[in-house]
Each structure stands twice: as C-alpha cells, then as structure tokens.
Amino acid sequence: MVEMKSSVHTKFDDKMPENGGVPIVLTASMIEMSDFNLNPFIAFSGGFPKFLVQKKLYPPVPFNQDGTAKFAPYGLRKVESILIEEFGDENVVTVCPTNLHRFIGPKTKIIGISTMDPLGIGFVSRTYTSIFGINGKPATLVEFEDLLSNPALKKYRAKIIVGGSGAWQISSANMQDKLGIDTILIGQAENSLLQIVRKALNGEKLDKVITMQIPVDKEIPIIKKPSIYGTVEITRGCGRGCAFCSPTLRQRYSFPLEHILREVELNAKSGTRAILLQTDDVFLYKSKPNFIPNREAIVKLIRDIDKIGGVDYIQIAHASLAPVVYDRKIVEEIAPILVEKSLWRCNDKRCASIEVGIETGSAQLMGKYMRGKMLPYKPEQWQDIVVQSIGVLNDNDIHPLATLILGLPGEQEEDILATIHLLDKLKGAKILYVPLLFTSEEESTLKRQKHKDLKNLDELHWDIIARCGRYDIDTWKPEINKIVMAGSLLLYPYYRWKHGKKIFKVIMKFSGLDEMFLNRKVGIECQPQYCVCGSNKEVEENY
Structure with a gap:
C-alpha cells in the first residue's frame, strides 16, 4: 500500500x-x-x-x-x-x-x-x-x-x-x-x-x-x-496484437507528413535540439497490408526531418525486428542520418540506438502472445529473425536496447531455455539487454493475469537476469568490472537474506567471479577486466 x-x-x-x-x-x-x-x-x-x-x-x-x-x-x-x-x-x-x-x-x-x-x-x-x-x-x-x-x-x-x-x-x-x-x-x-x-x-x-x-x-x-525531448508522434497504436502491451489495442494511425514536420519545426525553433520520434514501431509508418514496411515513406520522413534547421539529434523510440529482415535497405538508407545525429557514442565512435522487443526466444510463446510481432514470418522463425535483424542493425552502427519479458503466463522450462539459447546465439552483438518482469497492464488483453514476482522466478529466470547484467557491463562498461565485483561481494550477505540461496549463482555470474574461477580451474590466464591483481597466481594469494 x-x-x-x-x-x-x-x-x-x-x-x-x-x-x-x-x-x-x-x-x-x-x-x-x-x-x-x-x-x-x-x-x-x-x-x-x-x-x-x-x-x-x-x-x-x-x-x-x-x-x-x-x-x-x-x-x-x-x-x-x-x-x-x-x-x-x-x-x-x-x-x-x-x-x-x-x-x-x-x-x-x-x-x-x-x-x-x-x-x-x-x-x-x-x-x-x-x-x-x-x-x-x-x-x-x-x-x-x-x-x-x-x-x-x-x-x-x-x-x-x-x-x-x-x-x-x-x-x-x-x-x-x-x-x-x-x-x-x-x-x-x-x-x-x-x-x-x-x-x-x-x-x-x-x-x-x-x-x-x-x-x-x-x-x-x-x-x-514545445515538448520534452522534442517529442513528435509519427504513428499511434500498433495492431500487431502482443497480448501484454497496451498500444496494440489502440487504433493505428500514421500522421500526415505535414503534421509531423510542423511539430518538428515548432520544437526546433523553441530550442529543444533533439527530436524524439514517438512510435510503437517506426516500420508501421504508412505501412502496407500485413505490416509490410513502406520504405519510401520512412526514408522520406527521416530525410525531411534531417533538413529542418536546429535539429541536432534525431532519436526513434521503438522498432520491430521482423521488418529489418524483410527490407534491410530501409535501415541502410536511414542509418547514416540516425548515426550522424545520434546522442550516443559507443567505444568512442558515434552510434545510434533504438528500443526493440526481443521478449522471448520461445516460438511457442511468440505464437501464443505475439503472433503479429514477426509478421510476415512465422513464430518458429523468430530466433533467426532476431539474430539476422540485430546483425543488420549492428552492421549499420545501430546498437539497440532490447527488452526481455520474464514470466509470461504459461511459460515453461523449455520456453526459458529457448531464451537462453537465443542469448547464446547473440553473443558478440552490440545490444543493451533490459530484462523485465511480466506486468499485467490495464489496457492489455492479459490484464486479468497475475504479475510475475521475483519470489516466483525460476532459477533459469535468475540466470537470464545475471547473464544480461554481465553482458551489458562487458559490452558497454568493462572499466567498472572491479567495482561491480567488489560491490557484489559486499552485498552478497544482504541479497542472500533477501532472495535466498539461489542468489549465489546469480551474484557469481553477474560479478564475473564465476568466469574468473573457471579460468583459474582450467589454467587460463584471467582476463584483465576481471583480474583483481595481475594473474591467477596473484588472485589465489589474495584469496
């Protein structure tokens, strides 16, 4: 309360x-x-x-x-x-x-x-x-x-x-x-x-x-x-039918280009510097039947916004992954503008980002709750779609923020293992993972389902949380590994009391300690970002 x-x-x-x-x-x-x-x-x-x-x-x-x-x-x-x-x-x-x-x-x-x-x-x-x-x-x-x-x-x-x-x-x-x-x-x-x-x-x-x-x-x-972030709505609603999501129930509109550009100009003249294109999926903008993306309309939209004076940054809010595979030329044509006018730098190099929903690696859950998400493809193709689309985005210097949903109603062990398998396939990709507990929102079709709580998480769910945290640190902030390791050790007693004995493996994986000890066991020199001192021998002496 x-x-x-x-x-x-x-x-x-x-x-x-x-x-x-x-x-x-x-x-x-x-x-x-x-x-x-x-x-x-x-x-x-x-x-x-x-x-x-x-x-x-x-x-x-x-x-x-x-x-x-x-x-x-x-x-x-x-x-x-x-x-x-x-x-x-x-x-x-x-x-x-x-x-x-x-x-x-x-x-x-x-x-x-x-x-x-x-x-x-x-x-x-x-x-x-x-x-x-x-x-x-x-x-x-x-x-x-x-x-x-x-x-x-x-x-x-x-x-x-x-x-x-x-x-x-x-x-x-x-x-x-x-x-x-x-x-x-x-x-x-x-x-x-x-x-x-x-x-x-x-x-x-x-x-x-x-x-x-x-x-x-x-x-x-x-x-x-003017709006915060220079926000301008380019589409409203979705229609793909994801059962956990509220925008999917709203009538889908693509706003006229003139309408959009007037709001961009208003924000730019007011000194916002950035334009955030609000959409539940940029590829829905003036899309064709069966969610086929409209390359000409999307490219013209981004290019016309780019021409407006005072726009230093352009950020797209959300995108689906299937259209990237269906027509990769859309990404190839808009990426140069998005990268040039990006707020972000990745390893001292300018890059763009966008939020995407991976949600699960399970074809069964995709078919049950998100069948429209991978159209025009089939649910059993989802893992291939994710891997290929992330590859296309990365090739064009777009490094997405990707959500995963843990605890969808009816999720079984094989579904969780499918997500872990997908994460393994994506090793080396430039992604920032954001795992989320399933939440039944009022305006979604799953609004009567119970929220997923940490106390009800499977150990495999905890493994996903730890994997994602470790991956994000290794990919985007490896310089903080020693701080994370020290903090994990200091806080372990509290989290052991809070979440139970299952948290031990989570802390080990998240902190990088499991990899460090595994390397010691097989005789591999520890990686510099994990080493507390300078070698495995020195680590052993300190422990």
Missing part, C-alpha cells in the same frame, strides 16, 4: 496569484517534467528505487518568463492544445510543480495531472525495485506523492483530474481517495476531454473514473508549444 509522505514544499508561497489564478492548470511530477539531461534512455531509471536516483539526474525543465514550463511531456502538450483551442491561451497553463502556487487561485477550477507510472508498478519499476530489494520506493512514486502533497493543490478546492498512460494504476490499487484525486481518466484524451472539462468548469459532478472514447485521427491536434 502507498503511504503519503509529509512533504515540505519550501517554495510554496501562500500569497494569492495575480488575477486570482488560471482556470485550468496542467502539470506532472518533477520526474516527468525533466528531460534527464536530454537522455531519454536514462529516463528508465525513474523506475529504480529513489535512493539510487539523485535529483541531479532529472533537473526540471526551464521556465518561460511568466513561470510556465518551456517544455512539457508530449501527451500534456496534446491536452493543452485542445484546451487552448477551446478556452483560449489565457485560461490554460502548463507548469512545473514548483510553480503551481503562482497559478492556482480562486479562479482555478481544474488541476490536470499527467502520469506514466504514478505508483511505480510498471514493467521497469516493478522489476528493478524488486531486484535491488532495498525497500525503496521507486523514484516515480516518490515524486508523484510529492506532487499530490503540494499545498497549492488543495487550497482553493479545484478538481484534481489525473490522466495519462499510468492513470489506471491508481484506480486499480484503490488509491484514488487516499491521494485526493477527484477523477481519473483512462485512455486517450482527444475525443472525450472537452465534454469532461466543460462539466468541471460548470461545477457539475464528474464520475470518479471515466473511460475515454477512442479518437479518430482528425481529432488529434498539432501541439502548440
């Missing part, structure tokens, strides 16, 4: 804002009102325990002269655009939590809050809070609690309305009343929002939980003010 902390808001000013406040005030938690120093992948750390996530990792976005937020989450900008169009710019503001007191007053009727992971029970939050296991709340939860305890929210009794992709967590956990939230909006905003806001402004009673109607593409507006 979530416990509200007593937070001291040192910047709260008890004075009434000028002109009595603004009727509609929009905001999000401090962690969502940050660009993580222009690093969208580091934003994953918001799901880690708060004690690991220092505030310097997520500085607030800058303010405009009037105190409004210069940049804001993309979804909040969409909502803002709809409301400004209907009620006027002077009646709608988007602000950071630290500036709420400057805009909330007697005239304020609605405080709208957007959230992605308010209670810290999303895929990343659940997984890594559980693994670290040091009884720490996720940073996303701490900051959401802090926002809801802001005195400005309660002073004038405005209606608190919460929406966004994580709003379901609050109603699902029966935390709405305790958090002081009047109404929760589930789903996409564009169709139903104005009707709800008009009622709230007129003082009419709202339902506690409202499920929004699905919008048509013409109802989705162009943002009027």
Whole structure:
C-alpha cells in the first residue's frame, strides 16, 4: 500500500496569484517534467528505487518568463492544445510543480495531472525495485506523492483530474481517495476531454473514473508549444496484437507528413535540439497490408526531418525486428542520418540506438502472445529473425536496447531455455539487454493475469537476469568490472537474506567471479577486466 509522505514544499508561497489564478492548470511530477539531461534512455531509471536516483539526474525543465514550463511531456502538450483551442491561451497553463502556487487561485477550477507510472508498478519499476530489494520506493512514486502533497493543490478546492498512460494504476490499487484525486481518466484524451472539462468548469459532478472514447485521427491536434525531448508522434497504436502491451489495442494511425514536420519545426525553433520520434514501431509508418514496411515513406520522413534547421539529434523510440529482415535497405538508407545525429557514442565512435522487443526466444510463446510481432514470418522463425535483424542493425552502427519479458503466463522450462539459447546465439552483438518482469497492464488483453514476482522466478529466470547484467557491463562498461565485483561481494550477505540461496549463482555470474574461477580451474590466464591483481597466481594469494 502507498503511504503519503509529509512533504515540505519550501517554495510554496501562500500569497494569492495575480488575477486570482488560471482556470485550468496542467502539470506532472518533477520526474516527468525533466528531460534527464536530454537522455531519454536514462529516463528508465525513474523506475529504480529513489535512493539510487539523485535529483541531479532529472533537473526540471526551464521556465518561460511568466513561470510556465518551456517544455512539457508530449501527451500534456496534446491536452493543452485542445484546451487552448477551446478556452483560449489565457485560461490554460502548463507548469512545473514548483510553480503551481503562482497559478492556482480562486479562479482555478481544474488541476490536470499527467502520469506514466504514478505508483511505480510498471514493467521497469516493478522489476528493478524488486531486484535491488532495498525497500525503496521507486523514484516515480516518490515524486508523484510529492506532487499530490503540494499545498497549492488543495487550497482553493479545484478538481484534481489525473490522466495519462499510468492513470489506471491508481484506480486499480484503490488509491484514488487516499491521494485526493477527484477523477481519473483512462485512455486517450482527444475525443472525450472537452465534454469532461466543460462539466468541471460548470461545477457539475464528474464520475470518479471515466473511460475515454477512442479518437479518430482528425481529432488529434498539432501541439502548440514545445515538448520534452522534442517529442513528435509519427504513428499511434500498433495492431500487431502482443497480448501484454497496451498500444496494440489502440487504433493505428500514421500522421500526415505535414503534421509531423510542423511539430518538428515548432520544437526546433523553441530550442529543444533533439527530436524524439514517438512510435510503437517506426516500420508501421504508412505501412502496407500485413505490416509490410513502406520504405519510401520512412526514408522520406527521416530525410525531411534531417533538413529542418536546429535539429541536432534525431532519436526513434521503438522498432520491430521482423521488418529489418524483410527490407534491410530501409535501415541502410536511414542509418547514416540516425548515426550522424545520434546522442550516443559507443567505444568512442558515434552510434545510434533504438528500443526493440526481443521478449522471448520461445516460438511457442511468440505464437501464443505475439503472433503479429514477426509478421510476415512465422513464430518458429523468430530466433533467426532476431539474430539476422540485430546483425543488420549492428552492421549499420545501430546498437539497440532490447527488452526481455520474464514470466509470461504459461511459460515453461523449455520456453526459458529457448531464451537462453537465443542469448547464446547473440553473443558478440552490440545490444543493451533490459530484462523485465511480466506486468499485467490495464489496457492489455492479459490484464486479468497475475504479475510475475521475483519470489516466483525460476532459477533459469535468475540466470537470464545475471547473464544480461554481465553482458551489458562487458559490452558497454568493462572499466567498472572491479567495482561491480567488489560491490557484489559486499552485498552478497544482504541479497542472500533477501532472495535466498539461489542468489549465489546469480551474484557469481553477474560479478564475473564465476568466469574468473573457471579460468583459474582450467589454467587460463584471467582476463584483465576481471583480474583483481595481475594473474591467477596473484588472485589465489589474495584469496
């Protein structure tokens, strides 16, 4: 159960804002009102325990002269655009939590809050809070609690309305009343929002939980003010049918090129520097029947964005792997631009990255839960598709972040072994693995299934977690191996108490100690990144 902390808001000013406040005030938690120093992948750390996530990792976005937020989450900008169009710019503001007191007053009727992971029970939050296991709340939860305890929210009794992709967590956990939230909006905003806001402004009673109607593409507006990361939506929805995923249930749109470029230009002129192309799969952009990628449209999209002045970086959010195999020329044609305008460097060489979903090596689970993921191929071809597509991406200096889902409903030992076998096939590839515990999200077809918890993990699942951690360190940060080894030894007693005796093999593999001792046993000189001293003999003397 979530416990509200007593937070001291040192910047709260008890004075009434000028002109009595603004009727509609929009905001999000401090962690969502940050660009993580222009690093969208580091934003994953918001799901880690708060004690690991220092505030310097997520500085607030800058303010405009009037105190409004210069940049804001993309979804909040969409909502803002709809409301400004209907009620006027002077009646709608988007602000950071630290500036709420400057805009909330007697005239304020609605405080709208957007959230992605308010209670810290999303895929990343659940997984890594559980693994670290040091009884720490996720940073996303701490900051959401802090926002809801802001005195400005309660002073004038405005209606608190919460929406966004994580709003379901609050109603699902029966935390709405305790958090002081009047109404929760589930789903996409564009169709139903104005009707709800008009009622709230007129003082009419709202339902506690409202499920929004699905919008048509013409109802989705162009943002009027810049977004964090320079986010621009190029597609919405997916349709591939992955049972654990919420976007797959949404109507799929590819936005017109003119619509996309107008948002890119707006962000570029506002000084965002980066453009994040929001999509559940870039290869769905204007795709053909049966998910066949449209090379001409995708290449033109990237090239046209590249021509816009002020765009220093271009980052694509997500991609599927099957289209890479189907038409590798798409990657070959867009990769030079993505690499040239990448935020990332790999071993002192510029490289691009993109998030992809490997999820499992099991053809059985692919056929059961993700049949559309490998189209136009068959589930039994999945491992070959993964290996070939990662090879194509790496050949073009794209080094993906790849998720794996542990504990899908009905997963058997042979399914887990298939994933381990796939990881063996991918040895040497440039990948950052992110293993995740299965989480039943409200807007997915598996929403009635139980979450997977660490206490129910098979030893083979733990082996995957350890393998991925060790691989990530060896591939991307080998210089920290000695620190990881020392830290693993120091923390072993705690993790032995927390997770049981099965953690011994996990710690050995993750730290690299198993490889070091294996090399000693067979008489192989230890690798420099693992050696505590300089040779196996010296290690033996120290132990």
